[in-house]
Amino acid sequence: MFKKLGVQLYTIRDFMDTPENVRASFKRLKSLGYDEAQTAGSQIPYEEFAGIAKEEGIDIIGTHENFDRMVNDFDEAVRIQQLLGARYMGIGGRGLMTEEKVNEFIIQANEIAKKLVPYDMKFTFHHHGHEFIKYKDGKTYMDTLVEGLDKENISFCLDTYWIQNGGADVRYWIEKLNSRVDILHLKDMKKLPVEGQLQATHYAAIGEGNMWWEGILESAEKIGVKHYVVEKDFSSDPFASLESSSNFLHKNFMK
Numbered sequence: 608m609f610k611k612l613g614v615q616l617y618t619i620r621d622f623m624d625t626p627e628n629v630r631a632s633f634k635r636l637k638s639l640g641y642d643e644a645q646t647a648g649s650q651i652p653y654e655e656f657a658g659i660a661k662e663e664g665i666d667i668i669g670t671h672e673n674f675d676r677m678v679n680d681f682d683e684a685v686r687i688q689q690l691l692g693a694r695y696m697g698i699g700g701r702g703l704m705t706e707e708k709v710n711e712f713i714i715q716a717n718e719i720a721k722k723l724v725p726y727d728m729k730f731t732f733h734h735h736g737h738e739f740i741k742y743k744d745g746k747t748y749m750d751t752l753v754e755g756l757d758k759e760n761i762s763f764c765l766d767t768y769w770i771q772n773g774g775a776d777v778r779y780w781i782e783k784l785n786s787r788v789d790i791l792h793l794k795d796m797k798k799l800p801v802e803g804q805l806q807a808t809h810y811a812a813i814g815e816g817n818m819w820w821e822g823i824l825e826s827a828e829k830i831g832v833k834h835y836v837v838e839k840d841f842s843s844d845p846f847a848s849l850e851s852s853s854n855f856l857h858k859n860f861m862k
Contacts, residue, residue, distance in 0.1 A: 608828050608860045612853060613643030613668060615792060615838035617699070619845045624650045626659065633663035635846060640853040645669040645790065645836050646691065647699060657690045668834050669695030669731060669764070669790055677719050677730075685726055695790060696723060697731030697764055704737060704748040713755035720760035731790060732756065733764040739773030749775075753784065762787050766838070767823060768794035772808055777818070781826040790834045791827050793852070795820075810839050812848040814855030824860050 614636055616623060622632045629651060636644070643666045649656045660667055670693050677684045677696065688696050696719075701712055720730040738749040753763075765788050770777045781788060795816030797809050814820065827835070837856075842848045 608824060608862060609832075609835050610862050611642045611835075612640055612856060612861065613645060613790075613834050613836040614641045614849060615645045615647065615671070615836050617647035617671070618837070618839050618842070618849060620647060620650075622845075626651050626655050629656060630659050630663060633660060633665045636849070637664055639846070639850050640857055641837075641849070642666060643668045643834060643836070645671065645695075645697075645834075646693070647671045648673070653687050653690050657692070660691070667691040667693045669693050669697055669836075671697055671699035671733060674698045674701070674715075678715055681719070681722060685723075685728070688726075688728060694727065695729050695731045695762070695764075697733060697790075699733050700735050704740070704742075706742060706748075706751070709748050709751050710755070713752065716761060717755075717757045720757045724760055729789065730757075730761045731764045732761060733766060733792070735766070735769045736773035739770075739775050749773075749780075753787075758787065762789040764788075764790045764792060766792035766794055767818060768792070768796050768810065771796050771818065777823050778826040781823070781830060781832075785830045788827075788830060788832055790836055791832045793835055793837045793856070794839060795852075810841060812839065812855070813837060813852035814859075815851065820855075820860070 619632055623629050645668060716730055723730055739747050741747050763784050765780060767777050770780050793813055795811040795813050795818050797811040797816035799809060837852045839848050
């Protein structure tokens, strides 16, 4: 299946606070089988960050950046993207939605996406679980986003965990959006028993939860996903989790 594995750097945010730690983290990621990364902002100047990533052989393929900066200081947002060498300028989410807020966001995102075309860049939207709330006649906020966002110049950064968390079907959404998915977040989900009742859902390393990766990745390959990005939002030992995920994926799905 796919040849390169990426990581969303939010997973290791606590280890990215100084140039020395950024370098050490990139070295460690490379040793664990990760060749690509998606940012979640930067705690050091982007000039340093981009240089270290290049030196350590980590390709920055996309970002989760500040949406207000994209709206109010577009030139600076593009400058950062160009420094990083990232094609996909994205955001990590928009919080709880209302119909008014969704429609306002669609207008702003479409304007940004149009302005990115001359730079050969795309705007990307990463969702969470609340976009699958039904708000009118069985329609979800995700449905409204799919209908309204620019179908040529905006892609969805789908997240396997958050689709499942929202009560939706992962394979359905991958195949529904098809070519509108360039980056897929690989994130597992598990349940833990607690004295006869089921606890809330938990993040898990890939292969340690309950998600059917054979089917999910079959659908992803079918639609031509370009970048597979592992993420685990919270972990007591994020590098151990990333190592487990990488081992599972390399053993079972990677060429």
